[in-house]
Amino acid sequence: MKPETPPVTIELLTPAQLAKRWSINPITLRRWRRLGRIQALHLGRGIRFSLADVERFEAQARE
Numbered sequence: 867m868k869p870e871t872p873p874v875t876i877e878l879l880t881p882a883q884l885a886k887r888w889s890i891n892p893i894t895l896r897r898w899r900r901l902g903r904i905q906a907l908h909l910g911r912g913i914r915f916s917l918a919d920v921e922r923f924e925a926q927a928r929e
Contacts, residue, residue: 877917878907884915 885892
């Protein structure tokens with residue numbers, strides 16, 4: 867019998883949440899996504915941003 871693997875939890879942010887976090891216009895966020903500056907996940911018709919990717923982006927911006 868295999869030991870049970872704990873579920874993986876990925877925290878996701880909506881475009882509105884991320885725009886508010888960064889104090890930018892959601893249109894700017896959309897433009898950055900299209901330019902490839904920030905990665906996004908497409909879930910059905912929605913867009914979500916991984917909190918891990920967001921924190922990585924913020925760390926690179928501080929360098």
